[in-house]
Amino acid sequence: MALNCGIHYKTIAVISSDLKLSDWFWRDFWNTQKIGLNFDGELYGTGFTLPKLIEAGFTAPDKEGSNCCWNPLDLGNPDPNWLLQIKIIPNDDKVEPFWAFTTKFSHSDIVECARTGLIYVRDINSRWVFPDELSLDDKSHGENK
Numbered sequence: 555m556a557l558n559c560g561i562h563y564k565t566i567a568v569i570s571s572d573l574k575l576s577d578w579f580w581r582d583f584w585n586t587q588k589i590g591l592n593f594d595g596e597l598y599g600t601g602f603t604l605p606k607l608i609e610a611g612f613t614a615p616d617k618e619g620s621n622c623c624w625n626p627l628d629l630g631n632p633d634p635n636w637l638l639q640i641k642i643i644p645n646d647d648k649v650e651p652f653w654a655f656t657t658k659f660s661h662s663d664i665v666e667c668a669r670t671g672l673i674y675v676r677d678i679n680s681r682w683v684f685p686d687e688l689s690l691d692d693k694s695h696g697e698n699k
Contacts, residue, residue, distance in 0.1 A: 555594035556654035559627055559639065560668035563592065563599030566655060567612055567622040568636065570596070579610035590666040590673070597637075597655055599625075641683040642667070642674055 557563075569583075587593040592600065600607070604624055608614050612622040615634055624631040626639070633639065636657050642665055643651045649672075654665045663676035674680035 555590060555662045556640065556642075556656040556660070556665040557592070557594050557597050557599050558665060558668040559653035559655060561591065561599060562628070563625050564601050564628070565599075565604055565607055565622055565624055566637065567598045567600065567607055568596060568657065569593070569598050570621075573611065573621075575611040576609070590664075591668070594656075594660075594662060596657060596660055596662075599655075638685055640685070641688065643681045643683060644672075644674055645679050645681070 557566075583598070586600075587598065589595070592598065602610075604614070604622065607622045613619045615623045620634055620636070623634045623637065626633045626637065636659070638656050638658060640654050640656055641651055642654050644667075649667070649670065652667055652669065656662065663678075663682075665674050665680075666672070667674060676682045
């Protein structure tokens with residue numbers, strides 16, 4: 555699954571089974587995670603600040619092995635090397651394309667559109683355009699288009 559960029563997360567973190575995070579983080583995570591909207595099985599879009607994620611046990615964006623970042627669409631923060639922004643183009647031409655976050659290592663092919671609530675599956679009812687396939691106009695999108 556990927557996370558729709560149309561939802562305004564403050565920060566984004568990679569959740570993996572080997573993370574050693576504080577109990578308070580896991581309690582909050584299990585109470586607030588919603589599959590498809592703010593958690594895709596790997597990426598967690600959250601309202602926590604970066605210092606709060608670091609306090610919980612995540613590695614800061616400027617450190618080796620970084621696993622959290624400010625939302626790159628918020629104030630033009632740079633994308634960390636593990637985060638990709640992809641363009642989702644629904645097969646239904648009445649539905650506008652939208653942007654989503656995924657990782658270089660994800661094998662997921664599902665994303666939920668925040669505007670419509672519809673689920674899009676890669677190569678079934680949508681086409682996913684990855685950074686190396688994007689035109690110069692797409693690469694400078696800066697916001698959802």
